[in-house]
Amino acid sequence: RHQLGSARGRLSGLTAAGTRAAAGDGDDVHAGRGTTTNGSVANQKGKGLLLYAERPFKDFTLELDYLPESGSAAAGVFLRLPQEPATLDAAERSAYEVKLGEDKPPAFREPVHYTRSMFLTGAINLVGADSMHHRDQMSPRRFVSRAPGEWNTLRVDAVGQRYTVYVNGEKVNDFFGRKATEGYIGLVNRTPDFSVRFRNVRVTPRTATNAPNSVGELVATHDQRPPIKVLMVTATHGFRHTYGIEGAVELMRELEKTTELRVDTTENLATLNPANLAKYDVLFFANSTLRINPKDTTQAALRAVRLRAPIPNAVTPEQQRAVIDFVRGGKGVVLAHAALDANYGWDEYREMAGGGLFEAHPWTTHLRVINEAKTNPATRHLDDKFWIREEFYILDKSPRATSRVLLSLDNTSFGSPNMGRLPAPENSDHPVSWTRTYGQGRVFATILGHFRDTWQRPEFVQHLLTGIRMAAGRQPTESAARR
Structure with missing residues (x-):
């Protein structure tokens, strides 16, 4: 076991424990100078990096205690810097950082309630991303740091490309990266006026x-299975979840290499015809905010289907019939996130989805989810209650009466809304994932999938993959509600 950041020696140079100060940039040229107090270490002033330069590490477990001296103090731990960085900027762009405290988000175009989660304790990110939806970032499940002035514990298991983060004994992140698998470890201070102490x-x-x-690879199948042929539709008429769609496409490419899924992705609604659909086992609407044109083109009728005017590429009546016949005839359909903000006025689609469609998303934050189906294959890997960050949809009607609810929101975890109006008091049942049968076919639906990092969370990937297998009729399930 190697001790880093010992109080022995001068932290402005190479210490007896092998810790070296690396300067910050610009005005922060002295930022790397450290101070020691009662066996703990912190930067003397400004932003900067304390690098453990004695040796690089491959697979390891890192443990430390940290104490933010104020609510505005922010720091981090760099993992596997591929070489000793000349500047803090070079370090930021070459290795993953585990955030500690609450750093100020950069000026991304997304609102702060989106970006904040990427800069909280337990988040993993890589500086230089053009958006907080970047592939190389993952928000923590929730914020679990203690009050400023109190000591916290951090543990990071880095094994291969997998980084598992625990704060105060609670698992808050589980991330697969794609950067160097060997490198140096460094402690970084990010707030010029406030320190985070380490010991x-x-x-x-x-x-x-x-x-x-x-x-x-985590969810890979190791036996021979008949392929499940999936047509994934990512076309949109309403709001386009660009990064969520990118995450879904990337995930399906990964799963094609390691599981029995065989996925064709399309933005072309002409593929929704009987002859083409006959090739597939599952139709997967991934964040596809599709619309239909109403027969009545008055403004009231258009508003009812979430349109301002008729559109030339709406889902046609023939395509509607092909989709419904596909599912009712014995195949499967999977609906993820914005697929429930879709096809207003298409009564059979609403019925197939379980009866409810999007009404609002008051909470884009970390909420607690209740596992209502601990024995179901799609949820038995999940805790009885768990936290996740999401743009949580509130539906205009709960699907509970028609479906087997797997996951639902814990209403006691709600805070003030940050993105939309609260639901009516009588609308207090908020399923997150559910299954049902529709005719002879099978439906798996989830409101999860807004953020790109959702599509890389191991717990979500296992949930979704099993849901696809259930929709294909390849995975035994508990009894599901029937239409």
Whole structure:
């Protein structure tokens, strides 16, 4: 076990424990100078990096205690810097950082209640992303740091490309990266006026064999299975969840390599015809905010289907019939996130989805979810209650009466709304995922999937993959409600 950041020696140079100060940029040229107090270490002033330069590490467990001196103090831990960085900027762009405290988000175009989660304790990110939806970032499940002035514990397991983060003993992140798998460790201070102190910093090298290096490898099948042929539709007429769609497409490519899924992705609604659909086992609407043109083109009728004017590429009556016949005839359909903000005025689609469609999303934040189906294959890997960050949809009608609800929101975790109006008091049942039968076919639906990082969370990927198998009729399930 290697001790980092010992109070021995001068932290402005190479210490007896091998910790070296790396300067910040510009006005922060002295930012790397450290101070020690009662066996803990912190930057003397400004932003900067304390680098453990004695040796790089491959697989390891990092443990430390940290104390933000104020609510505005922010710091982080760099993992596997591929070389000793000359500047803080170079470090930021070459290795993953685990956030500590609450750093100020950069000026992304997204609102603060989107960006804030990427800069909270337990988040993993890589500076230089053009958006908080970037592939190389993942928000924590929730914020669990103690009050400023109190000590917290951090543990990071880095094995292959997998980074598992625990704060105060609670698992808050599980992330598969794609950067260097060997490198240096550094402690960074990010707020010029406030410090985060560190103590008991230690690294234990690990030896792992056959460890998964991607979420696809984590859920890989190791036996021969008949392929499940999936047509994934990502076309949109309403709001386009660009990053969520990119995440879905990337995930399906991964799962094609490691599971029995065989996925064709399309933006062309002409593929929704009987002859083409006959090739597939499952139709997957991934964040596809589709619309139909109403027969009545008055403004009232258009508003009812969430249109301002008729559109030339709406889902046609023939395509509607092909989709319904496909499912009712014995195939499967999967609806993810904005597929429930779709096809207003198409009564059979609403019925197939379980009866409810999008009404509002008051909470885009971390909420607690209740696992209502611990024995179901799609949820038995999940805790009885767990936290996740999402743009949580509130539907205009709960699907509970027609469906087997798997997950639902814990209403006691609600805070003030940050993105939309609250639901009516009588609308207090908020399922998150559910299954049902529709005719002879099977439906799996989830409101999850807004953020790109959702599509890389191991717990969500297992949930979705099993849901696809259930929709295809390849996975035994509990009894599902029938239309």
